[in-house]
Amino acid sequence: MGKELTSKEENYSQWYNDLVSKADLAENSAVRGCMVIKPYGYAIWEKMQAALDQMFKDTGHENAYFPLFIPKSFFTKEASHVEGFAKECAVVTHYRLKNDPNGKGIIVDPEAKLEEELIIRPTSETIIWSTYKNWVQSYRDLPILVNQWANVVRWEMRTRMFLRTAEFLWQEGHTAHETREEALEETEKMINVYADFVENYMALPVIKGAKSEHERFAGALETYSIEALMQDGKALQSGTSHFLGQNFAKAFEVQFTSREGKLEYVWATSWGVSTRLIGALIMAHSDNNGLVLPPKLAPVQVVIVPIYKSAEQLTLISERVKVLVDQLKRRGIRVKYDDRDSQRPGWKFAEYEMKGVPVRLAIGPRDLENGTVEIARRDTLEKKVEQIEGIESLIEDLLVEIQRNIYNKALKFREENTTKVDTYEEFKERLATKPGFILAHWDGTMETEAIIKEETKATIRCIPFDGVEEEGKCILTGKASNRRVIFALSY
């Protein structure tokens, strides 16, 4: 016992924290704002990485690795970039410790001060563009299509497991192109890759769109994002792709000789997703019994629990299960047989529900006699008894069905929580009573956006790509608008 979750209706935030801890995904560390990702949580990240990495490679990208440390001076080269990150940087000032001459303990050796401080990367644009300078001479050296899997540090004031931590894991793609058009195309291509991943692997529908100027990445001309809706009605930015124009090329003097023999600056993009996606995954599908994982990302897709009274029974069950495990593995299904004698079946059922394992099988003496198996699905909590013969193909289909079902459930939720609103009163009313995505007209100015944020805490999540042209009036100023944007409270 002692594994009760706080219900999400009672306290959503507590429910989330309980879930992270009780599903054994992560825990707080000795370092403020930094978490330990535990094996089960990390296994989910590995599944995500594997799928994304393949998608990047399929779109022509290669992996590389750049330093964790960035010389301070690099940050001063792109003005808006430094502005965006300066307030949350960890800085390395010394390189040596020594014994405290005045007593016990150890101190930073004041004589080991660095000539130039090093910043622990909050993102790698600067170190990468200082490197690309040496890689690019001619249009023949382009494009550069590089991705890096790395950790970054942002000294956030307040942190939450996976959603915002001081250190987090991510990937960052940094590409260099000959033309503006090609870079824009790349920016769009990668936001599509992200949307594809989140929808097809995470089973979470997203809205693709452009960020308003105010919400744009520091140093970007254009930021595209995918926005997902969580069960508490708040939006979570799940991935971004930035068109950086020639800002970084100019800051780091990355020029090339064009086909016409002219010296030109290269065009850049950067794009990233992080361990925040795990936060999205948790919040999107889980219930008051625990995590619900989409089969495509579940470290364990099928768990088999034996039920027995004697060692002889266990032996018989194990013999039958071994055959089934082999059959499932041959189909590429990730299966675990939990024959630990240290926990009872009921305990295991609850445990695997907490951990979100999509399919659970239970086999006892009764089943051996009848040639059956009990099969339970995590998404609906339904249990059925089926013939064990041929169960492997039923399971294979069921995994596909569960993947589809949780996507549809999330899509239905989003549709039910997306509203068109035409007045500011209605807008405020909606935020107060039933938050979600709100489609409203906006006059396109930063001032209006800032006032709305100030008064309601809602921000423009994105200007959707698939939005329809439509005459309307800004909900705040009444000025003309030709398209609705998505407002929401966000993480």
Place this chain on the structure above:
RNA sequence: CGGGGUGUAGCGCAGUCCGGUAGCGCACCUGGUUUGGGACCAGGGGGUCCCAGGUUCGAAUCCUGGUACCCCGACCA
């Protein structure tokens, strides 16, 4: 950085007001009975009570200072 809270066994907490040699639940170990939805019985091990100083015959408890973490705000691609 502002407001609030908490540091006592691996985890969750009581004890602090009113000073007297530290306790409960879970977990852990041993043995037994159990096992189709979070088992039960019996026995057992485990503590610089966040740190430093002070008051006292005596401090988890009172006083002073420090420190860490959590929550709420502000901040945040």
